[in-house]
Amino acid sequence: GQNIDQPTEMTATEGAIVQINCTYQTSGFNGLFWYQQHAGEAPTFLSYNVLDGLEEKGRFSSFLSRSKGYSYLLLKELQMKDSASYLCAVRDSNYQLIWGAGTKLIIKP
Amino acid sequence: GAVVSQHPSRVICKSGTSVKIECRSLDFQATTMFWYRQFPKQSLMLMATSNEGSKATYEQGVEKDKFLINHASLTLSTLTVTSAHPEDSSFYICSAVAGDGGELFFGEGSRLTVL
Secondary structure: OOEEEOOOEEEEEOOOOEEEEEEEEOOOOOOEEEEEEOOOOOOEEEEEEOOOEEEEEOOEEEEEEOOOOEEEEEEOOOOHHHOEEEEEEEEOOOOOEEEOOOEEEEEEO | OOOEEEEOOEEEEOOOOOEEEEEEEOOOOOOEEEEEEEOOOOOOEEEEEEEOOOOOEEOOOOOOOOEEEEEEEOOEEEEEEOOOOHHHOEEEEEEEEEOOOOEEEEOOOEEEEEO
């Protein structure tokens, strides 16, 4: 079956760096997405990786290794507003999005 | 970036009534839109894929007669929850694919409370 794993919850300190991992097993691969979702709100797009390597976008970076079925989202210079759930999603060979359960990130002062 | 608008953002209704939620792509044409529901502290659950001009494709376990989806134009898809019951109370979110890159943009979500 298809499966995406990411930690349920993580805690980090304001100003620090945190890495949220995502491993996947899907029928084919056509890209991996990271979304941020604040409580009670819809997800917002953060990043898209389809080739191996690191994509940097401001304080956020996303890494992909297709051979390992692995991605991570790196958040630098954490701010309190970064407290949210971070969703990893993989598009399979049928272009269906398979969603992870999300990682709740708690930022402490 | 592309904008998807969802309305209403919150709705409270009595059990047995029907509720319609609209999803509009404001600055692009969306041949495909997706409808999700999300229970508290859980991930998004895809309900159906809405294709313009054709019938929606429902995920297993989703009642198509209860959750009516209409995608009458390239910018509008609607989800109607018919004869709503308290167990239908949830956060409903739509999304649309923009451009060839296939990036997914989400509406703001609609919180349905059925009394």
